[in-house]
Amino acid sequence: MQNFFVKSHGLGNDYIVLNQYEISFELTKKAIQKICDVHYGIGSDGILLKVPSFNANFGLRILNPDGSEAEKSGNGLRIFAKYLFDNKFSRDKMFTIETPGGLVRAEIVEEENGKAKTIKVDMGKAIFNSKKIPVDCENEECLDETLNLEYKDYTINCVSVGNPHCVILKDELDEKEIKEFGSQIEHHPMFPNRINVQFAKIISPTQVEILIWERGAGWTLASGSSSCAVASIVAKKGLTEKKLEVKMPGGILKIEIDDLWNLKMTGEVREIASGILSNELIADL
Numbered sequence: 001m002q003n004f005f006v007k008s009h010g011l012g013n014d015y016i017v018l019n020q021y022e023i024s025f026e027l028t029k030k031a032i033q034k035i036c037d038v039h040y041g042i043g044s045d046g047i048l049l050k051v052p053s054f055n056a057n058f059g060l061r062i063l064n065p066d067g068s069e070a071e072k073s074g075n076g077l078r079i080f081a082k083y084l085f086d087n088k089f090s091r092d093k094m095f096t097i098e099t100p101g102g103l104v105r106a107e108i109v110e111e112e113n114g115k116a117k118t119i120k121v122d123m124g125k126a127i128f129n130s131k132k133i134p135v136d137c138e139n140e141e142c143l144d145e146t147l148n149l150e151y152k153d154y155t156i157n158c159v160s161v162g163n164p165h166c167v168i169l170k171d172e173l174d175e176k177e178i179k180e181f182g183s184q185i186e187h188h189p190m191f192p193n194r195i196n197v198q199f200a201k202i203i204s205p206t207q208v209e210i211l212i213w214e215r216g217a218g219w220t221l222a223s224g225s226s227s228c229a230v231a232s233i234v235a236k237k238g239l240t241e242k243k244l245e246v247k248m249p250g251g252i253l254k255i256e257i258d259d260l261w262n263l264k265m266t267g268e269v270r271e272i273a274s275g276i277l278s279n280e281l282i283a284d285l
């Protein structure tokens with residue numbers, strides 16, 4: 001077993017990719033936490049594990065740095081698509097990937113020196129039904145509802161794009177505020193599966209700026225599923241058009257939404273490093 005890894009990022013949202021058939025250890029909660037730790041491991045916003053699929057060309061599991069599992073990840077899917085193309089698992093530029101949050105179609109739209117650079121992912125449908133997100137809300141859709149924290153209230157809007165999101169519209173974005181309250185919102189009893197949190201500011205009918213607090217990861221520089229979630233909410237409220245740019249601290253993603261709320265996301269991915277996990281790290285997992 002080689003224990004080969006690749007580390008890449010999508011706009012500063014970084015993932016380690018592993019192949020289930022190329023690792024000699026069990027990816028337990030403790031192992032995930034250690035590998036994602038910046039001091040004891042490689043450090044990352046999560047692990048992408050290549051697994052077999054009967055329904056798609058490839059299968060993907062997405063593991064958060066706290067050891068929990070996510071249903072979907074936008075940057076994770078683009079990073080995984082680059083890994084598949086660059087490492088010749090797929091010679092086609094279009095292929096399907098099965099995630100626990102649904103089947104997606106990925107397309108390499110731009111290459112650089114034979115490696116994938118810009119990737120488009122068909123992320124599936126935005127779902128606004130409270131029960132399906134899930135969010136404990138009396139109304140069928142959780143839009144403009146009040147979330148009570150201990151010393152603060154927020155007006156929230158919830159959506160699932162395969163994984164659950166809570167979007168809070170703001171006139172001004174404050175990094176300190178999302179870092180202070182992100183975890184409390186993520187763990188609020190209204191959200192039985194916890195939730196990803198975004199603060200969002202409308203810049204124009206075609207641009208929105210966001211800050212992100214990710215379930216199981218905390219503050220991140222970018223998030224693909226968060227971008228899709230925010231785009232769905234602001235478009236549903238009629239605050240923007242359905243083709244828009246989402247600006248994050250790490251960069252910009254392009255989102256397109258059709259009349260049935262199907263989402264397409266396009267953006268760059270860059271490889272950081274590849275190598276072999278040390279036997280000394282594996283012995284401590």
Ligand SMILES: N[C@@H](CCC[C@H](N)C(=O)O)C(=O)O
Nearest residue numbers: 070073074075163223224225
């Ligand atoms: N960074 C991701 C989202 C990863 C999953 C998330 N932490 C969750 O638990 O749902 C993205 O780019 O979408």
